[in-house]
Amino acid sequence: xxxxxxxxxxxxxxxxxxxxxxxxxxxxxxxxxxxxxxxTTTEISAAPYALPExxxxxxxxxxxxxxxxxxxxxxxxxxxFSAVAIxxxxxxxxxxxxxxxxFRFKGLIYLLIFSTIIFPPQVTVIGLxxxxxxxxxxxxxxxxxMVYVAIQMPVTIYILESFFARIPKDLFDAARIDxxxxxxxxxxxxxxxxxxxxxxxxxxxxxxxxxxFLYAVVLITEDDKRTLPLGVLRFLGDQLEDVxxxxxxxxxxxxxxxxxxxxxxxxxxxxxTAGAVK
Numbered sequence: 473x474x475x476x477x478x479x480x481x482x483x484x485x486x487x488x489x490x491x492x493x494x495x496x497x498x499x500x501x502x503x504x505x506x507x508x509x510x511x512t513t514t515e516i517s518a519a520p521y522a523l524p525e526x527x528x529x530x531x532x533x534x535x536x537x538x539x540x541x542x543x544x545x546x547x548x549x550x551x552x553f554s555a556v557a558i559x560x561x562x563x564x565x566x567x568x569x570x571x572x573x574x575f576r577f578k579g580l581i582y583l584l585i586f587s588t589i590i591f592p593p594q595v596t597v598i599g600l601x602x603x604x605x606x607x608x609x610x611x612x613x614x615x616x617x618m619v620y621v622a623i624q625m626p627v628t629i630y631i632l633e634s635f636f637a638r639i640p641k642d643l644f645d646a647a648r649i650d651x652x653x654x655x656x657x658x659x660x661x662x663x664x665x666x667x668x669x670x671x672x673x674x675x676x677x678x679x680x681x682x683x684x685f686l687y688a689v690v691l692i693t694e695d696d697k698r699t700l701p702l703g704v705l706r707f708l709g710d711q712l713e714d715v716x717x718x719x720x721x722x723x724x725x726x727x728x729x730x731x732x733x734x735x736x737x738x739x740x741x742x743x744x745t746a747g748a749v750k
Contacts, residue, residue: 502726508719516715531720539717541724543696544703548725551613551699552681555620559628559677560670562621567632568662572644586626593623597690604691611694619691620681628673635669636662675736679729700725 508516509531510524535541569575570582600619601610609615639662647657663670685701692698704721 502730505719505722505726508716509723511716511719513714513716516719528716531717532724535717535720535724539703539706539721540695541700541703541721544698544700545724547613547697548682548699551617551620552678555617555624555681556674556677558617558621559624560674563625563628563673564632564663564666564670565658566625567629568636568658570629570633571636571639572662585629588623589626593686597686600687601690611692611697613697616688616691616699619687620684623687624677624681628677631673631676632666632669635666639665671736675732678732682729683725 504521507524510527510529512528512531515522515524536545570578604610604612604615604619607615609618643661643665644657647661652660683701684699688699688702689705692702700721704718704725706721
């Protein structure tokens with residue numbers, strides 16, 4: 473006796489099919505790059521989509537020790553973590569002020585901060601280049617950190633401000649009755665309660681800045697100060713491209729981001745979907 477699927481079963485099957493196709497579409501390029509990272513350029517040229525017959529793990533050690541990837545990795549870690557730390561602290565303070573206090577020109581300042589989001593990055597590159605050169609910050613890790621802080625600060629404030637605004641006012645009133653200063657209220661009340669939103673901004677900023685390329689390629693030209701995305705350019709030439717080593721370099725840059733998402737994706741979703749604070 474032939475059995476037919478119910479409407480709910482058909483919907484579930486269609487949903488599962490869509491998820492499978494989307495997963496293959498999203499994960500396919502990553503799997504392909506992972507396979508190419510273990511193959512040589514000669515093998516890739518002969519059969520671009522073939523499975524690796526021999527796993528050339530030595531390529532990772534070669535890229536790390538002989539192609540300066542250890543320096544690029546250290547630069548990325550230093551620059552990104554410094555920028556994220558500043559964004560978290562300064563952005564949290566600014567968001568707390570916007571959410572909890574009233575002051576003159578609050579609306580105008582808020583508008584000025586978020587008006588920067590409407591400009592595409594390509595429009596600001598020339599101006600940033602001139603400013604960095606004028607103040608001696610061109611080819612500087614400190615200069616790149618400042619640029620990263622500037623471009624991500626509006627989004628960080630936006631995410632945190634909406635969360636801080638949901639914190640019940642009674643908590644702050646009780647803290648003031650207990651003798652807390654405004655500084656202590658931020659560090660001992662607002663910051664701990666807003667940890668889900670803060671975790672979200674940390675994860676988002678880390679992923680976005682780790683993969684950032686445009687500002688880095690314009691503002692950093694010295695090899696010993698390049699970040700990981702710029703390190704891949706070492707294997708690009710006018711006449712010949714070492715595709716195998718490009719894939720290896722990409723995997724070194726991609727793996728940390730994948731690990732961050734795997735271990736902190738639940739925290740990210742919780743922060744993005746957080747409801748009213750209880």
